[in-house]
Amino acid sequence: MADKKDVASDPRALWLLRRVCCVFAVRRDKIDKFLQQFWADEQSCRALNTFLQEVEVPVIFFHHTSSGETCTAAVGDLPNLAQMKKKVLACVRTLPEAEIELEPGKRPRVVLVEFSKNMMDVINSYCHSVYLSVLMNPANQKGWSDLISRDLIDKFHSYLASLHVTAGLMRGQTLLPLPPREAVLDSTPGGGGVVASKQGPGPGSSATATSTSKDRVHVLEGAVVTWTKQVRYVLKQEPEHVFKDGKHPEPCAELQFWRSRASNLNSIHAQLQMEGVKRVLRFLEANKSTYVAPFSRKEVEDAREEANDNVRFLKTLEGHINTLLSETADFDELDRIFDIVFHVLLLIWRYSKYYNTLSRISVLIRQICNSLIAQATRFISGSSVFEMIAAGEARLPKTPPYNKQTTLQITTNQKQNNHGTAMLFLVLLATLRGLRVPRDAGEGQGVLVSQCEQHR
Template sequence: MADELDIADLRVYFMADYLIKSLRLRSDKWTKMIQIEDQNRTIIDFCDKAQPTLIVFHVNPAGNLVVSTSFPTSLKSKACFFAKKLPEPLQRDSKEKVASALNFGDLSNAALEQLQIYVNDVIRPLLTTPQNHEEWPDVVSTDLQKHVSDLQSQLQVVTSLVKGKILLPYPKYNPTTTTTTTTTNGTTTNPTGYIRTNDTTQTNTKNGDVIDLKLVHAVESVVIEWSHQIRQVLKKDSAQPLLDGLDPLPSTEIEFWKSKRSHLESISEQLNDPRVTKMGELLNKSNSSYYPSFLQIQNDVHHALEEAQDIDTHLRPLSGHFESLETTDFLEAKHLFKPMFHVIELVYNNCQHYATASRIVVLLQEICNLVMKQASENLEPMELFKGEVDEALRKIDETFESLKKFHDEYELTRNKMD
């Protein structure tokens, strides 16, 4: 507790007390920090001068409490900030006056998630509640709600990408009222669970259904966004590192297909959600020009997932062979080549989606990169020149023998695959 610190200045006491409680610090952490002249001076200047107007406390990787006048670029744990409401010295009369002069709170180490919660729980309700903009023109209100929804969707997508996942945002449309879907009594069809009554932007279909055109537009906009997201996943090619002039190892190929399979399974699961099915039904009923695109997205994901699952399943047995080759001394790796190429032959003969020259060539190039890497490390120039000449020549000869063994097994497997 801050009482243990014997702090006379109420302003400093207020901040120390909040920090110790919020960050669950031992009092000696504070004592150690203020013993550093620069840290102590920052706190005093914040209290006694108009500038700085912000200080941030956090625990650094070494486990020490530190203070700065700006937000840190990265955090390993929670931080606390104190910001002046006005650029003036803090009054020291009472803790209540200190608290009223400051905006203070906690900063999560997961900044994107905190921002997403802030937008969802604070910004959106504030800006989309009708009572807050009764005097605004309808065009302004509608445009504002659209931009808030776009911001929510973008935050969801970015947050999921940071976590290594693909999230397809759903249309955000008039979330202030809800009802069930019905079509025969003049109620607006709305598959997301939201409804607008007395809406002038409605149309009747041939079977008497009433379709909300604004909702159709919202769904169409989301389909366009989905298309861009999914295309980014589908167009990724395991050969790209080679095309970029890099020297990837075969483990890169295995990780690529494992990751692509995971992303496509996640996307497929989202596309099979009942809400998405209702969105498709809405596009179909409204004769939307985006309905074929919606179907094409589902079809492309289905075929791409089949391919990724097939390739990932067949490539996984090779990971053990590559790991053994990478961790074994190259001069002792001759016996590893034959079983490795045998499994490659089995993959080529049994994996329908990998039995093409473009696929297998990428894998073979990456295997060659690994072999060259192992051979180069075995023939490190400084080590060769340090030793005896005869020993160096013997090592070179044995390395060439291992390379020849690799080449022979490669040619044997190639002939079988032809």
């Protein structure tokens, strides 16, 4: 309570909170209510008092509440994802251990920084449109040598490229950073990339132009190397990676993987059609650069076509998969849903241009099995199943407990072939491996074998 009284009477606290109200767009007639609710939160009062009294605390965060009627404050903890969905304001000391002084003629040594969920996009925009222009202005380079100026600008361009890539990754996209604008604009096909020296014709003009052309080739080759690494990273991603670290993903992970991959490759394809990228590649081809060959756009096109085709076919499974994953589904109906899922999967394997190999199908089958296991464990633990199998209790009459009996029936259906589920699973895998399935499994299963062989 002492902290609350102290901070409420501190003019620095009122000064800071009024600026918070301004950033959060609090109406004038709502400011008093905003402040009253803030003072009512002891944790926020304690955090504000800590920031004002302890100069070694560098920053305090103000989080807009979901109701929008007040805010909360915190020191030491960065905003989480839920808080970043609303406005977040940071008050940062401009110098280490700087005091906040409000006397006339003195500036409070703090700055207010607003954060948002698209913070990286905002930083990216500011750096490209504001800071780069300021840095490139010759008036701001007075007293710098050419070496220092060039080195600093090159490093800033590298930072901008990394920032551009990071902003894309946070949105789930692969953004190809363009080289400096001057290098791209000067890479005209007709000019061969050689720009005349400002000194005009003279003994050293040819050497200067050649040096400039080599520098431009070096810059553009660096950009192509970066693009090649980004594209290769995307192309080497495979659905099997979701099983790493002992994870047990379900079919929704497979559907999401191909959606993300298709979206990413479509984005890369669109960027490769941009005039700036084409101009860079044409210039390097004209200069016989060895870095153009590894950057194969055909690989991107092939992978893009496969991803879009797989998304189109796997979309037919989405409704059945959602039913299979539903926690409200009746467990004894899962056997029927399992049949439907594998029938659709068989049709996908038959008609899809790409999703018809064992390496592709096996991933989805493993995930479907994970779903069945997850659903079964909602009714009975895995250890109990094995104990009952060992005790010879796997086949139970339809008597209570019904959930236990149903669970055991599902787990033993693969062996009993009650509804053709296991046979469909067997035929599918056997056909993918090129094996011949025997016809002595029953009338219904024989028809299924014939259908699969006809498809094949």
